[in-house]
Amino acid sequence: MDILVFALCLAIGIAAGYRNWLPPYLTSRSSWGLTAAVYLLLFLIGCELGSYRSVLEQMSGLGVQAAALCLGGLLGSALLCRIVGGGGGV
Amino acid sequence: MFDPKPILVLLAGVILGAMGHLPEGFDDLIGPLLRGALILLFLAIGFDMGKEPRLWETLRSLSGRALMMPVAALLGSVAGGILTGITVGLPVGLAASASAGCGYYSITMILLKEAAGIEAATIGFVANLAREVLTILAMPLFVRYFGKAGALGAAGATAMDTALPFIIRSAGKEVAVHAFVSGVILSLIIPLSVPLIYRLLS
Numbered sequence: 372m373d374i375l376v377f378a379l380c381l382a383i384g385i386a387a388g389y390r391n392w393l394p395p396y397l398t399s400r401s402s403w404g405l406t407a408a409v410y411l412l413l414f415l416i417g418c419e420l421g422s423y424r425s426v427l428e429q430m431s432g433l434g435v436q437a438a439a440l441c442l443g444g445l446l447g448s449a450l451l452c453r454i455v456g457g458g459g460g461v
Numbered sequence: 462m463f464d465p466k467p468i469l470v471l472l473a474g475v476i477l478g479a480m481g482h483l484p485e486g487f488d489d490l491i492g493p494l495l496r497g498a499l500i501l502l503f504l505a506i507g508f509d510m511g512k513e514p515r516l517w518e519t520l521r522s523l524s525g526r527a528l529m530m531p532v533a534a535l536l537g538s539v540a541g542g543i544l545t546g547i548t549v550g551l552p553v554g555l556a557a558s559a560s561a562g563c564g565y566y567s568i569t570m571i572l573l574k575e576a577a578g579i580e581a582a583t584i585g586f587v588a589n590l591a592r593e594v595l596t597i598l599a600m601p602l603f604v605r606y607f608g609k610a611g612a613l614g615a616a617g618a619t620a621m622d623t624a625l626p627f628i629i630r631s632a633g634k635e636v637a638v639h640a641f642v643s644g645v646i647l648s649l650i651i652p653l654s655v656p657l658i659y660r661l662l663s
Contacts (some may be wrong), residue, residue, distance in 0.1 A: 384508040385508070407502050414474040417470070421479035424479075435549060439551075442541075442597065445637065446541050447539070447541020448534040448563065450607065452615075
């Protein structure tokens with residue numbers, strides 16, 4: 372899906388929140404809605420992942436690649452933030 | 462504290478899918494379902510941001526260097542991820558976009574599934590979940606070797622919730638506000654930067 376659609380939805384959401392376009396009973400439940408949407412998506416992706424035996428069988432190889440990304444990302448963030456923010460404070 | 466619910470929800474789906482209990486036609490349905498849910502997700506993220514006027518006031522009151530931290534965390538993560546990703550044979554676009562998740566594993570998995578498929582989504586999920594766990598376990602080491610700013614960067618998006626108590630314990634209370642704001646800003650830019658970086662580098 373186009374990144375522009377995501378950006379547009381985000382902008383509409385911000386405007387709706389900022390200008391109070393939604394009724395109070397929906398406003399008070401928006402955080403709950405966000406959590407529910409994330410859980411629904413994770414569940415659906417989990418279902419698809421489970422039905423792809425080939426991906427599950429490759430898990431050890433994917434795990435090594437994921438571990439490499441994890442370490443690279445962690446150290447890259449830590450190093451650049453240390454350079455930008457200095458060693459002491461932020 | 463670490464919240465296992467997203468992992469349990471995902472695992473429940475994996476078990477159901479592996480047991481073959483999905484309704485007929487599920488494969489055709491999942492694409493439109495995911496797209497619809499993603500649109501709702503972005504609307505809800507935006508709405509949550511918009512209804513918090515204090516968030517915008519806090520952002521305006523912070524110094525330029527404090528606002529640079531989340532950007533540095535994101536760019537450092539992408540650069541580090543590309544370097545290590547190439548060494549294990551991953552395409553640059555996938556390595557960069559998965560690393561751009563900065564520990565926000567649920568959203569990164571969802572976005573990578575839509576942009577690059579189920580394998581990429583799995584790599585993104587495991588990499589970012591491992592980052593969250595490793596950040597918590599090794600926080601004192603990050604403070605020692607990379608300073609408070611480096612530790613805050615390592616925590617990425619988790620600096621606003623899961624990793625915050627560990628940052629405070631290892632780096633002190635004075636970094637709590639900066640850590641929280643850095644995590645919030647990253648959580649706001651990650652949903653757009655993951656698919657954007659994938660698109661630009663693939």
